[in-house]
Amino acid sequence: MSRASRAFLAISAVGTISTVAAVHLSQAWDRQRLHEGTLRDLERLERKENDRRQGEGGHSSFWPEEAERRPADCVPR
Template sequence: MSTASKVVLGLSVVLTLSTVAGVHLKQTWDRQRLHEGVVRDLERLQRRKENLKLLEEQRSLTRQLEEERERRRAEQS
């Protein structure tokens, strides 16, 4: 085997191994990003539920306040 063919074979092996390693690392990175996206979505949904609950509480309190104001107006009249 000549020196040139050994160099070409060595470069081919190195490039193949680095390509396989690069693809593996990219897949791992992509999988991690997808998982983080799911976690963020779950957190966003939880915050939305909390916000809706707070909004409903505020609506209820507003209704109570308006009813109380109406009662006071009726008592003053």
Template sequence: MSRSSRAVLAASALLSAATVVAVHVQQRRERERLHSGVLRDLERQNQKKENIRLLEEQIALTKQLVEERDKALMEKGSQQS
């Protein structure tokens, strides 16, 4: 084999190896990115559940406050009569 053919063979082998390594690195990054997306989705779902729970709690407290206010107004009205 001549020097030039050896150099071409070495360069093509090196380029092929670099391509394989690059593809594996890219696949690993993609897999990590997808996994982090799943974790973000789970966190978003948990946050949504917490927000709904807080909203329901706020609605119950508002209803209780309105009932207490109405009761106080009725007592005040019956005392004035």
């Protein structure tokens, strides 16, 4: 094997390994950010439920003034 071909092989290997490592790290960071978003959503829903139970945070239904007169088939689940 000539010196040039060895250098090319080494540079190709380093480039390939670098690319694979970068993609792996990027996926790990994306997965972590997605998980943090899920935790934030759960916390937000918990705060919203607590506000609803305590009567804080505005109206607790889709029909603020008409909550008592909602049709039975339109009750949120």
